[in-house]
Amino acid sequence: MEMGKESEKIDNKNREDEKEENGKVPGKERKDFSPGETARIYLRILKLIWRHFPNNLVSVAMSKLFKAALPYITLYFSARFLDELAGARRPEILTRWVVLVLVVSAAASLLERILFRWERAEIYNFHWNHQAELFGKKLLETEFAKMDDPDTVDRLTQIEQNNMFMGHGINMFMGHIDKLLEGIFLIFGGMLLSWSLFTRPVAEPYAGSVGWKAAQAGILLAVLITILLRPLFHKREREDTLAYSSHGTAANRKFFWYGMRFYDKTENAADVRIYRQDVFDSEELADCNRNLLGNAEIMFRRVIGKCRAGSAMFSHLTMGGIYLYVCLKAWFGAFGVGSVTRYVGALNSMANGAASVLNLFAEARTNAYYLNKICEFLDISNEMYQGSLTVEKRNDRNYEVEFRDVSFRYPNTREYALRHVNMRFRVGERLAVVGENGSGKTTFIKLLCRLYDPTEGQILLNGIDIRKYDYQEYLSVFSVVFQDFQLLSLGLGQNVAAGTVYDTGRVRDCLGKAGLADWLAKQPEGLETKLYKEIAVGEGVEVSGGEEQKIAIARSMYRDAPFVILDEPTAALDPVSEYEVYSHFNDIIADCTAIYISHRLSSCRFCDEIAVFHQGSIIEKGTHEQLLGQGGKYCELWTAQAQYYI
Numbered sequence: 001m002e003m004g005k006e007s008e009k010i011d012n013k014n015r016e017d018e019k020e021e022n023g024k025v026p027g028k029e030r031k032d033f034s035p036g037e038t039a040r041i042y043l044r045i046l047k048l049i050w051r052h053f054p055n056n057l058v059s060v061a062m063s064k065l066f067k068a069a070l071p072y073i074t075l076y077f078s079a080r081f082l083d084e085l086a087g088a089r090r091p092e093i094l095t096r097w098v099v100l101v102l103v104v105s106a107a108a109s110l111l112e113r114i115l116f117r118w119e120r121a122e123i124y125n126f127h128w129n130h131q132a133e134l135f136g137k138k139l140l141e142t143e144f145a146k147m148d149d150p151d152t153v154d155r156l157t158q159i160e161q162n163n164m165f166m167g168h169g170i171n172m173f174m175g176h177i178d179k180l181l182e183g184i185f186l187i188f189g190g191m192l193l194s195w196s197l198f199t200r201p202v203a204e205p206y207a208g209s210v211g212w213k214a215a216q217a218g219i220l221l222a223v224l225i226t227i228l229l230r231p232l233f234h235k236r237e238r239e240d241t242l243a244y245s246s247h248g249t250a251a252n253r254k255f256f257w258y259g260m261r262f263y264d265k266t267e268n269a270a271d272v273r274i275y276r277q278d279v280f281d282s283e284e285l286a287d288c289n290r291n292l293l294g295n296a297e298i299m300f301r302r303v304i305g306k307c308r309a310g311s312a313m314f315s316h317l318t319m320g321g322i323y324l325y326v327c328l329k330a331w332f333g334a335f336g337v338g339s340v341t342r343y344v345g346a347l348n349s350m351a352n353g354a355a356s357v358l359n360l361f362a363e364a365r366t367n368a369y370y371l372n373k374i375c376e377f378l379d380i381s382n383e384m385y386q387g388s389l390t391v392e393k394r395n396d397r398n399y400e401v402e403f404r405d406v407s408f409r410y411p412n413t414r415e416y417a418l419r420h421v422n423m424r425f426r427v428g429e430r431l432a433v434v435g436e437n438g439s440g441k442t443t444f445i446k447l448l449c450r451l452y453d454p455t456e457g458q459i460l461l462n463g464i465d466i467r468k469y470d471y472q473e474y475l476s477v478f479s480v481v482f483q484d485f486q487l488l489s490l491g492l493g494q495n496v497a498a499g500t501v502y503d504t505g506r507v508r509d510c511l512g513k514a515g516l517a518d519w520l521a522k523q524p525e526g527l528e529t530k531l532y533k534e535i536a537v538g539e540g541v542e543v544s545g546g547e548e549q550k551i552a553i554a555r556s557m558y559r560d561a562p563f564v565i566l567d568e569p570t571a572a573l574d575p576v577s578e579y580e581v582y583s584h585f586n587d588i589i590a591d592c593t594a595i596y597i598s599h600r601l602s603s604c605r606f607c608d609e610i611a612v613f614h615q616g617s618i619i620e621k622g623t624h625e626q627l628l629g630q631g632g633k634y635c636e637l638w639t640a641q642a643q644y645y646i
């Protein structure tokens with residue numbers, strides 16, 4: 001055992017009582033964020049993306065820069081061509097411009113598409129893979145106890161839902177980065193190309209007339225008003241979207257359950273058929289549909305529809321004004337007819353760019369609410385004490401674990417699931433844990449594996465509080481088959497080895513010891529066989545409950561940890577398979593310390609010690625014979641079970 005310097009003090013008080021839950025004040029949900037707060041939230045997300053996925057930002061910047069430059073390149077060359085056409089019409093010059101327009105437009109379009117493709121690939125990857133990676137890793141880092149709090153998973157569901165429903169959240173953030181860059185490039189490009197529209201005078205005798213100056217001021221004012229009106233329309237839209245969003249969450253959740261999760265689950269299929277659970281007929285679903293459609297109608301048709309139509313009307317009116325002004329200037333000789341398209345295009349791009357930048361500032365304030373939800377999720381703290389000691393890998397497996405007066409309550413519950421538990425595991429011992437349902441057996445195992453920390457008391461590994469060890473190091477001491485173990489829809493070998501790179505010989509050996517040698521021989525894909533059809537459509541195999549349990553036992557053997565914990569390891573096995581597993585039990589456990597939970601008391605007889613749990617406490621301890629002799633709880637359970645086997 002490496003002791004290291006350990007001066008950490010562990011506060012043993014129940015932390016939930018002291019801490020305000022993730023800084024969340026119940027009942028006070030912030031919806032409106034000031035521009036300053038919005039900027040801070042945006043900056044945080046920008047840094048996050050830059051740190052984890054910089055390619056996303058680089059590809060967007062490059063693609064937008066070029067996309068913004070593209071119209072100006074073609075506008076410039078086509079203006080030259082039109083001017084020549086309307087002026088001297090020299091064939092060789094016209095040919096030159098035509099060739100140039102074609103070559104430059106084709107090359108620029110090609111480059112723009114290449115950059116766009118890169119950007120899309122990055123964004124797509126970001127939407128579907130990177131975000132899942134970001135949030136998934138966070139969830140994995142989060143202490144297990146937080147998973148009991150529905151709020152933890154709920155937050156993630158909400159983030160996904162916001163993203164799917166109106167694209168709010170990180171996807172919209174990326175869209176905003178996109179629009180911001182595009183808008184800035186459009187504004188600067190437009191200013192550059194339209195500058196001479198205002199400086200070039202019309203031909204005499206109209207040059208310098210007050211009418212022109214007024215028209216010029218009028219057109220600039222109209223452009224400005226259109227730009228400024230956009231965010232005002234958006235403000236209204238934002239208020240209504242936010243009002244709807246919290247309302248829609250509950251309805252959406254039901255809708256997803258009824259609409260997808262209910263009928264696409266094969267696990268549901270048998271029960272639903274037998275009991276004819278026709279949920280589609282339910283009043284609740286009808287109500288949920290009415291709610292959802294009613295709200296969508298209000299939002300899209302009445303509210304958002306009006307706002308967007310109003311904003312579009314103003315920009316089209318301004319566009320008409322711009323056309324009129326530019327055409328009149330060309331008519332009165334300020335420039336050639338070829339420049340009309342260039343100026344109208346430039347002014348239009350500039351106005352669109354400016355409006356879109358201003359609009360996105362308003363949109364960003366709406367999105368700040370959703371991004372804040374993401375920040376809150378990422379800020380969920382891990383309140384478990386994080387030790388740093390390493391656990392020495394001992395060949396003699398001389399590890400000793402002790403429960404010292406351990407009591408435990410699950411988060412947010414008042415009742416104790418364990419009360420004053422004292423227990424010491426001797427090295428190489430086989431311990432059976434028995435007791436009625438709900439007596440605390442699984443909780444005992446969960447504390448041992450540090451999925452939770454004791455509310456009171458201590459658990460020690462070789463005399464040191466387990467909280468002082470590095471968490472992953474400590475976990476590596478255990479191999480567990482939980483009662484509700486889970487296999488993944490991945491390859492068989494990958495499941496057994498819990499990794500993609502594995503020793504095929506050892507995997508086969510473990511599967512054989514778990515009683516799956518014949519089953520494995522029948523699988524054409526061998527260790528590559530994909531379990532379940534969830535991912536591997538058409539090629540995955542469905543496995544029975546018993547086979548699953550054997551694979552889980554093989555997984556625990558492959559891990560080769562000094563402590564083996566088996567929670568109801570043979571519950572799903574038929575008598576023959578159960579016998580097979582027991583006959584290999586010594587192989588499975590080898591020289592490990594084994595803790596074994598079972599309702600089949602006959603299978604506990606081979607254990608060195610039996611601990612009987614009752615209402616969260618250990619009430620009896622001893623060998624099978626000793627406990628029977630005492631005539632207590634164990635004897636009662638044994639007698640009750642024996643009746644069925646006579």
Ligand code: ADP
Pocket residue numbers: 148410411413417435436437438439440441442443444
């Ligand atoms: P056993 O394994 O002996 O059947 P458990 O250890 O699973 O019993 O449960 C002990 C007690 O703790 C029971 O009263 C159960 O309802 C409660 N319990 C178990 N898991 C949780 C949980 N995640 N949150 C709250 N209470 C729980």
